[in-house]
Amino acid sequence: MCGIVGYVGHRDALDVVLHGLGRLEYRGYDSAGVAVLTSAGTLAVTRKAGALANLIAELDGTGRAALRGTAGMGHTRWATHGAPTDRNAHPHRDATGRLAVVHNGIIENHAQLRAELEREGVELTSDTDTETAAHLLAAAYASCGDLPLAVRTVCRRLHGAFTLVVTHADEPDLIVAARRSSPLVVGVGSGEHFVASDVAAFIEHTRDAVELGQDQVVTITRDGYRITDFHGAPASGKPFHVDWDLSAAEKGGHDYFMLKEIQEQPSAIANTLRGHFIDGRIVLDEQRMDIQELRDIDKVFVVACGTAYHSGMVAKYAIEHWCRLPVEVELASEFRYRDPVLDRSTLVVAISQSGETMDTLEAVRHAKDQKARVLAICNTNGAQIPRESDAVLYTHAGPEIGVAATKTFLAQIVANFLVGLAVAQARGTKYSDEVAREFAELEAMPAAVTQVLSTVDQVRELGRELADAKVVLFLGRHVGFPVALEGALKLKELAYMHAEGFAAGELKHGPIALLEPGLPVVVIMPSPKGRAVLHAKLLSNIQEIRARGARTIVIAEEGDETVRPYASHLLEVPAVPTLLQPLVSTVPLQVLAAEIARQRGYDVDRPRNLAKSVTVE
Ligand code: F6R
Numbered sequence: 212m213c214g215i216v217g218y219v220g221h222r223d224a225l226d227v228v229l230h231g232l233g234r235l236e237y238r239g240y241d242s243a244g245v246a247v248l249t250s251a252g253t254l255a256v257t258r259k260a261g262a263l264a265n266l267i268a269e270l271d272g273t274g275r276a277a278l279r280g281t282a283g284m285g286h287t288r289w290a291t292h293g294a295p296t297d298r299n300a301h302p303h304r305d306a307t308g309r310l311a312v313v314h315n316g317i318i319e320n321h322a323q324l325r326a327e328l329e330r331e332g333v334e335l336t337s338d339t340d341t342e343t344a345a346h347l348l349a350a351a352y353a354s355c356g357d358l359p360l361a362v363r364t365v366c367r368r369l370h371g372a373f374t375l376v377v378t379h380a381d382e383p384d385l386i387v388a389a390r391r392s393s394p395l396v397v398g399v400g401s402g403e404h405f406v407a408s409d410v411a412a413f414i415e416h417t418r419d420a421v422e423l424g425q426d427q428v429v430t431i432t433r434d435g436y437r438i439t440d441f442h443g444a445p446a447s448g449k450p451f452h453v454d455w456d457l458s459a460a461e462k463g464g465h466d467y468f469m470l471k472e473i474q475e476q477p478s479a480i481a482n483t484l485r486g487h488f489i490d491g492r493i494v495l496d497e498q499r500m501d502i503q504e505l506r507d508i509d510k511v512f513v514v515a516c517g518t519a520y521h522s523g524m525v526a527k528y529a530i531e532h533w534c535r536l537p538v539e540v541e542l543a544s545e546f547r548y549r550d551p552v553l554d555r556s557t558l559v560v561a562i563s564q565s566g567e568t569m570d571t572l573e574a575v576r577h578a579k580d581q582k583a584r585v586l587a588i589c590n591t592n593g594a595q596i597p598r599e600s601d602a603v604l605y606t607h608a609g610p611e612i613g614v615a616a617t618k619t620f621l622a623q624i625v626a627n628f629l630v631g632l633a634v635a636q637a638r639g640t641k642y643s644d645e646v647a648r649e650f651a652e653l654e655a656m657p658a659a660v661t662q663v664l665s666t667v668d669q670v671r672e673l674g675r676e677l678a679d680a681k682v683v684l685f686l687g688r689h690v691g692f693p694v695a696l697e698g699a700l701k702l703k704e705l706a707y708m709h710a711e712g713f714a715a716g717e718l719k720h721g722p723i724a725l726l727e728p729g730l731p732v733v734v735i736m737p738s739p740k741g742r743a744v745l746h747a748k749l750l751s752n753i754q755e756i757r758a759r760g761a762r763t764i765v766i767a768e769e770g771d772e773t774v775r776p777y778a779s780h781l782l783e784v785p786a787v788p789t790l791l792q793p794l795v796s797t798v799p800l801q802v803l804a805a806e807i808a809r810q811r812g813y814d815v816d817r818p819r820n821l822a823k824s825v826t827v828e
């Protein structure tokens with residue numbers, strides 16, 4: 212959460228920073244601010260509550276001339292400490308106004324630091340944890356006159372997770388940044404260097420990047436960068452080349468990133484599968500555990516949050532079926548504070564698009580403390596969760612800018628299946644020809660999803676009809692249950708509409724009391740050719756819904772004539788194997804939520820109160 216960017220080079224820093232912030236706004240949009248080391252030797256700061264557009268309007272109003280320089284930094288905020296107001300917007304400055312800092316994360320001992328500063332007579336002007344760092348940095352700099360040293364000194368005093376970027380008017384040609392458990396990458400250009408939360412901030416200038424390690428400080432200048440640990444010992448980051456181009460981080464003719472990302476789902480699936488079936492075997496991306504350890508697994512926990520958790524629920528059906536292993540799926544935030552029974556033969560699968568979700572990261576650490584093996588499924592190369600895991604499988608969905616997860620959900624489901632097949636193969640619960648057949652079925656999925664995407668106009672029309680609904684319920688069984696939960700989550704987060712997903716069998720145990728004439732109920736039908744008993748049970752549920760006058764919106768396999776008479780509205784999806792149905796049946800629900808949100812006039816890419824990377828607990 213919070214996006215930060217810093218720049219030193221030969222271009223107009225304000226311009227570079229504002230463009231960078233535009234690409235990081237998915238991380239938070241409660242306020243935005245910039246600081247530029249001006250050619251006049253001053254530090255000029257402008258900050259504004261609300262989205263980046265507010266800051267730009269402010270700069271356009273006051274004129275940008277006061278912010279001319281070739282070094283600067285910026286911040287887009289997801290508020291944790293202090294309301295989203297101008298005074299709490301970053302950058303925060305020291306009392307002289309010559310030092311500024313932007314911050315992502317939470318300084319957990321800020322109350323103690325604030326009390327200490329107040330005792331010393333420092334006047335704090337915001338409610339943020341970040342401002343304490345500004346004053347501590349100023350004091351450290353005053354005593355040593357060396358900005359990187361001051362940053363290292365202060366970082367050693369801070370608890371929690373943080374990325375800091377610091378500038379000082381007396382050090383006009385450098386920017387110092389530090390990280391602990393929050394992301395930070397360096398962009399290596401020619402005669403210019405960048406620091407940012409995400410490469411998207413500088414991808415238009417350079418694709419050469421360096422991922423900083425835990426507890427490292429980097430100093431960037433025009434001509435280079437230097438990394439140390441928090442004690443000043445030389446250190447190195449992990450260089451990498453960004454293999455996606457700028458168009459992947461742009462809307463490509465769509466009104467919203469999310470709509471583009473929904474359309475990209477076939478390629479997200481294809482790219483996630485690519486290169487993982489070699490010589491008849493499933494291969495992961497990184498494996499720091501040996502095959503015997505995979506063979507010895509006797510229990511699996513899947514931990515994740517939100518949409519990633521729903522993908523984990525789908526994984527349970529596949530792993531139990533293929534590997535004959537008990538699988539528990541847990542919300543990472545709950546798992547972390549329980550005493551789950553884990554040991555060396557437990558595999559914990561941690562699923563995270565960003566790879567930096569704090570709840571999931573802490574669950575990984577909790578599992579590792581108990582000697583469990585951890586396998587990460589992640590969409591962000593080199594993020595903290597894969598770094599701390601024993602094995603990694605990346606979802607190659609490309610950057611997801613829309614705050615609501617779409618293409619990464621489908622890619623996570625596919626990656627879960629690859630993990631299930633890899634474990635089944637290691638344990639010998641599936642013959643290699645069976646693994647090959649399952650893989651071939653996965654390879655057919657991009658075409659099936661493309662076919663669903665050809666029906667979006669019909670779904671959008673339905674979205675227009677439902678735009679005024681107060682409540683929508685979603686029902687599914689088996690793998691249709693997590694799809695129901697995901698459909699409800701999309702509607703809540705995008706359209707701010709009350710929506711609930713239920714296991715259809717639970718309807719009669721309580722939720723049926725909610726049914727009333729006209730209430731829309733979305734039902735995810737299983738294939739009539741797959742598990743016939745499931746299909747029959749859902750048909751009965753549909754009758755129960757109709758008997759109470761509620762409206763049935765049914766997602767069913769094409770050609771399923773048995774359900775047609777009972778559907779107030781029928782959305783057909785192609786026939787695919789039972790376990791793979793979430794890959795087709797989720798897509799109309801994503802489109803539906805986006806359309807209802809649009810009809811209600813909401814920003815589909817930036818739902819209120821949310822952020823893409825949730826780096827606080
Ligand atoms: C919903 C959504 C969130 C994330 C959750 C986990 O659309 O995006 O529920 O799925 O915050 O995020 P990651 O996958 O980055 O760990």
